Amino acid sequence: MTVTITAFESSPDRGRGLARDMPVRWALEEVGQPYDVRLLSFAGMKAPAHLARHPFGQIPTYEEGDLVLFESGAIVLHIAERHAGLLPVDADARARAIAWIFAALGSVEPPIVDRTIAVLMEGDRPWSEARLPLVEDRIRGVLDRLSGRLGHADWLDGAFSAGDLLMVSVLRRLGSSGLLDDYPNLAAYVARGEARPAFKRAFAAQLAVFTASQQSAPNI
Numbered sequence: 001m002t003v004t005i006t007a008f009e010s011s012p013d014r015g016r017g018l019a020r021d022m023p024v025r026w027a028l029e030e031v032g033q034p035y036d037v038r039l040l041s042f043a044g045m046k047a048p049a050h051l052a053r054h055p056f057g058q059i060p061t062y063e064e065g066d067l068v069l070f071e072s073g074a075i076v077l078h079i080a081e082r083h084a085g086l087l088p089v090d091a092d093a094r095a096r097a098i099a100w101i102f103a104a105l106g107s108v109e110p111p112i113v114d115r116t117i118a119v120l121m122e123g124d125r126p127w128s129e130a131r132l133p134l135v136e137d138r139i140r141g142v143l144d145r146l147s148g149r150l151g152h153a154d155w156l157d158g159a160f161s162a163g164d165l166l167m168v169s170v171l172r173r174l175g176s177s178g179l180l181d182d183y184p185n186l187a188a189y190v191a192r193g194e195a196r197p198a199f200k201r202a203f204a205a206q207l208a209v210f211t212a213s214q215q216s217a218p219n220i
């Protein structure tokens with residue numbers, strides 16, 4: 001059955017693969033599921049046709065026959081549950097991999113998103129200069145723990161899983177912040193994820209949307 005996802009027609013990151021269609025593309029590539037992409041403008045995301053798919057008028061969404069899903073984590077989990085390769089077969093290991101999905105999106109990502117908002121949208125506020133170090137301290141607190149847990153392992157819990165896919169996706173959002181520089185094992189972990197052939201195919205596919213654009217990306 002054909003899978004259709006939605007993605008930005010024009011993303012602020014100009015193809016650096018930071019928007020949330022990227023983990024969905026990556027998961028589909030990991031399991032070898034072909035997919036179509038419906039590109040949406042910001043107006044298109046808020047049009048009734050898309051609001052019927054996504055209650056908040058955002059990307060990504062996922063359509064597979066009569067099934068329509070939103071939320072990148074739910075979509076990646078769905079893909080991982082329907083196809084082999086992204087979740088362990090052993091029930092306990094599978095539960096732990098799912099816990100890492102929630103950890104990536106619920107524990108690690110929030111302060112990282114806060115930082116993006118602080119830099120991109122609140123930089124001109126009088127309190128911004130005082131707030132940014134506080135947000136970055138919260139990020140370091142989470143990275144300290146995550147780095148300690150990963151140690152010298154390649155992946156968070158045995159074989160590469162959907163939990164790693166989402167954790168690497170979240171850490172990539174630190175981009176040029178320099179915050180990963182103090183955590184060589186996490187930087188190497190991200191590089192390992194980015195070196196996977198499925199990641200490269202997904203990255204190339206989203207980049208192709210933006211190659212015609214000459215605009216430069218913001219420093220986030």
Ligand code: GTB
Nearest residue numbers: 011012013018019020057058059060070071072073
């Ligand atoms: N919790 C939802 C999920 O995980 O699917 C959040 C979805 C979401 O934030 N979607 C964003 C969106 O549609 C795009 S990904 N925004 C438009 C709107 O709300 O009107 C967030 C994103 C956007 C841009 C960058 N970037 O340029 O670096 C990174 C991440």
